[in-house]
Amino acid sequence: MSQPPPTSAFAPTPDPLTPDRDITHAHFQPGDTVVVLKGISGGELWGDAMRVVAPSWHTPTDEDGWRLRDSTGGTQSYVTGHPRYLVHLSRRCPDCLIYLRAMEDALLLRYADRNELIDCGWYTITALNQLLHIADIQGSR
Template sequence: MLPPSWDHQPTPVTAPTPDPLTPTRDITHAHFQAGDTVVVLKGVAGGELWGDSMRIVAPSWHTPTDEDGWRLRDPTGGAQSYVTAHPRYLVHLSRRCPDCLIYLRAMEDALLTRFAGRDELIDCGWYTTTALGQLVHTADTRGGR
């Protein structure tokens, strides 16, 4: 298994795809700590999983789910350097923990076959960022927020 590609790359092709795992993933706030490097998986690029790599900064309330979340810093900066995300959206990059590895493998099984043979950067369309800087999975949106 090759390590996934987390680098920011050219504008992705959006391919709306059901997310079979993230909405029901059972990961608590305590699974992560400030200083951890994580990735938010967003799709596939050249036969590997692709996502945004970020560093956890501090605990933060995740308004869209009314649960404890994490404030994340995107080291590449840009228009949205900081976002707040629910723990179930995150996968450890800074350490190999069993829970994240199981989730990562299951996402590979679900997505890599589906997009086999496609080399472009594919965004599965699972996330949006609200005006309040909240990263929200499509399964967690409430009333258009």
């Protein structure tokens, strides 16, 4: 699930699961390695891998979130994300595996004939350096 090179083709695609995912703040701990799924590449899901650093209020959703560190750096090497956006990489927990499988089932067949990186356009970064899902921007939560 490592991130492919940035040769992305933008293809807005509905996210059928993340907006309704029920994962609590306590599901993740400082030191966990997580991924924020962002799309498909070469028949696999891909996203940004990050390390959970510390609790941090997620202002856009007005809920407990996590401060995340992107070890590759960049302009936003630290962001705050809501727990429902995250999937464990550092351990194989049942909740994250079920979510991952459901995302694969929902998306991989749709793009089975395409090999390029497809960014599904689900996330943005706010002015407060907060990772925000498009469903939360639209006020669905």
